[in-house]
Amino acid sequence: MSDIVGSIWWMVVALGVLVTFHEFGHYWVARRCGVKVLRFSVGFGKPLWSRRNRNGTEFAIAAIPLGGYVKMLDEAEGDVASSDLPQAFNRKPVLQRIAIVAAGPIANLVLCVALLWAMFVIGRQDYSATVGHAQGLAAQGGFQPGDRIDAIDGQSVSTWGDALQAMTLAAMDRRDVQFEVTDGLGNQRHRGLALSALPEGFDQENVAGIAGFAWRHQMLPAVVEETAPGSPASRVLKPGDQVTALDGDPVRSFGDLSPLVQKLGAKGGVAMIEVTRGDERLALNIKPQWTRDPESGREYWTVGIKPPQQAAPAAYDAEQQFGPLAAIPMAFRETGKLTSSSLGMIRRMLTGQASVKNISGPLTIAQVANATAKRGPDWFLYFMALLSLSLAIINLLPIPVLDGGHLLYYLIELVKGSPLSERAMATGQYVGLAMLASLMGLAFYNDILRLVT
Template identity: 55%
Template structure:
């Protein structure tokens, strides 16, 4: 219950900030252009709070916090007194109307830059792009344990977040990428990772794991966190806290290396010799693997009956800069996020990426809560990504959205006359259908994620 309430609260906070800034963009430019603003509303529906300012604008906080609007004086919506016609939106030159409509998305872009600037000032903790182990396609490309990823296709990689973002797009496109790494010996190497070699039929969530680059910080030490009752490990006397040093003479560096040795011993039908460190003692134990048929995948596996000690990975990279350098970093990060977002939109339209990537209010609420729990810097990053997404979404040429209005005004600027009333009405209906369909799909995706998790 606490998580649900937290998600709802942080979603309201997030959307409240972004919508207020977006609508303030429309409001501020409209006032600069001499347009009278009748109402500035954050949210839809029944007003929870309202007051009329000295400028005559009614400021409202409404019950449904999933958007907002700025209502301007306009002859198309109501009769306008002759004395106020010069303050009507529809009477303004097309260049000013374009500026007013574009101001909302552009203010979201500005907010994204400001949020990222603040994030870099505070310092966002993350993980260095260090390779713990390379399997599959990554191993074929020449990756080694301890490699530090320096750049991908010429773009610097400071964290695993950047690596994951770039590899996700390349994996969806099945494109080769050129990667520069620095080995644990300090020698820099150039590797070619051919993502066209990824197996066919993989789900999108399986693409990046199928590359075989295992993050060093995610590898768990070979320390026993739990022992199953009546298992070979329990019968041999293994206890939580024991560290497995070797199996059949092979050193165990990380917990996930155990399963391969267990499978090998189980298949040949012999006990495995396990060296266990307990406090200051080193014990030699003999364990006979047993078949485990109760797996989520349904396939039987050989097991000892031990579970890893779950410890949270400690961030080892902090992106923190001074005020001037943080501004440059914010511009770079905004460009990185923008290209990634447009790339994903293109892939969804072309069919290279699934429409399940669309997220609705449930996912937004969960992400908002998760980022808030990780600290101020991560919450600022989440807000920046959401603000940029709101900017891009509103610029799409869909009637009802800002991008649709901009399209109408651009047509008017080219042909020298407004778009016909009939075309406007038809566009409104088309826009409602398209927007409603996208919202329904996003909500459907949210429900699927909830029940599949």
């Protein structure tokens, strides 16, 4: 229940801020152009609060917090007194109307840069793109546990999120990529990943996993929580011991133990298991025993260390923090990177390279809002920046009823020298509404499918 309430609350907070900035962009430029604004509303439906300023604009907060609008004086909206005609939106030159409509998405773009600047000043805590385990295509490409990815196809990688995004986009393009990594010994290496070999219809939300990567921060630590009674481990290990090596082979995570135990059992004899116990480093003798699972009948070597039921989150090992001045170019750079990625994703969905499953609706947005709020202000600022940028891009799409659709009308008017006919604009509105309804329906469907699965 707390997650549901938190999701709703943080989504309302995020959308409230973003919509307010978006509509303020329209409002501010409209007032600079001499247009009379009748209402500035955050939300739709019946106003819960409102007040009127000296210019006659009603500012309102409405009951349905999923958007907002700025209502301007316009002859298309109703009769306008002759004395007010100079303040009507439709009487303004086409370039001013273009500026007023474009101001909303531009305000969201400016807000994106400001939010990213604040995030970099605070410092975003994250995980490095360090490999914990490699198999399949990753192992074929030469990746080893402990490799830290520094760059992919010449583009620098600061976090595992950067690596995931670069790999996902390359996989959609069926393109092989080259990696620059620092191995566990600090040496610079080059690795390759044949993403073109991924199977048809692969899960685009799990490219790294399908390619054989497991990240170090996702691996269960090799900490002894419990040992099986009468097992070899019960005689030499204690709860809290962290296994660091077995028979000379390093152990970086709990997943490393099983194959090493099988290897040691096949070899036969006693070996050293190295552990950290408090401030001590110990080397203890251990010998695997042959075991048969009574339920499955499977036989295997074991030392009797039970995996932890629930591990604490790994400590962050990467931070992006800059001073107030240094954060300015970083914010612009990150905005450019996110914009390029978002536009590239739209292009890939239009060409069929990317699955439409990547489209998310309000349910997913609410869940992510709650999750990022729990991670801290740095992550919530990043989420809001990304959402603000998405709002700007979506509104600029040339779909009637969106800002981009109106801009398309005005650009046509600018070229042909006269406005489109009312019939043509009405037809466009119906088409736009149908397209928007289809897009929202697909987003809701994807949200529900994610919840069910």
